[in-house]
Amino acid sequence: MPIRTASAQWQGNLTEGAGTIKTGKGGLQGAYSFKSRFEEGEGTNPEELIGAAHAGCYSMAFAKALSDAGHPPTSVDTTAKVHLDKTDAGMTVTRIDLVTEAVVPGVDAGDFAKIAEDAKANCPISRLLSPGAEISLDARLTS
Structure with a gap:
C-alpha cells in the first residue's frame, strides 16, 4: 500500500x-x-483536516459495507464534528460526532442502522481515533 x-x-x-x-x-x-x-478566524486547522479525513473514510467504508450487504447506495454524505477541548493533559480531541445521510434503495431501517454502526467500527480512521476520542454516529436513511 x-x-x-x-x-x-x-x-x-x-x-x-x-x-x-x-x-x-x-x-x-x-x-x-x-x-x-x-477562535473563529479565517483558514483551516488540524482538527478540520482530521474531520475531513474521518468523514471521507467513513463515507467510503459505509458505501462498501452497504454494497457488500446487497444494498449499493446512491449517495452517502457525512459530516464530522471534531471537538477540541481543554483537559488536564492540555488541548485534546475528545469527541467526534459523525452525521451521515444516505440514499439506499431497498434497505430497511434496521439493516441500515446495523451496517452504519459496523462501518463506524471498521473505518480505518475510526479505529485510529477511537482509543483517544469518543465517536458518535447519527445515521439517517433518506430518499
Missing part, C-alpha cells in the same frame, strides 16, 4: 504566527493560524 504524506509550514510564534498545511499530492492546501484553530 502507498504511504500518504502531508506537510505543514509555520512562521512566527504561536499567537501571531501563521502557516500552511497541504497534502502530499497537492489536493488540499490551506492557511492556518492561532485564530483559525482556537
Whole structure:
C-alpha cells in the first residue's frame, strides 16, 4: 500500500504566527493560524483536516459495507464534528460526532442502522481515533 504524506509550514510564534498545511499530492492546501484553530478566524486547522479525513473514510467504508450487504447506495454524505477541548493533559480531541445521510434503495431501517454502526467500527480512521476520542454516529436513511 502507498504511504500518504502531508506537510505543514509555520512562521512566527504561536499567537501571531501563521502557516500552511497541504497534502502530499497537492489536493488540499490551506492557511492556518492561532485564530483559525482556537477562535473563529479565517483558514483551516488540524482538527478540520482530521474531520475531513474521518468523514471521507467513513463515507467510503459505509458505501462498501452497504454494497457488500446487497444494498449499493446512491449517495452517502457525512459530516464530522471534531471537538477540541481543554483537559488536564492540555488541548485534546475528545469527541467526534459523525452525521451521515444516505440514499439506499431497498434497505430497511434496521439493516441500515446495523451496517452504519459496523462501518463506524471498521473505518480505518475510526479505529485510529477511537482509543483517544469518543465517536458518535447519527445515521439517517433518506430518499
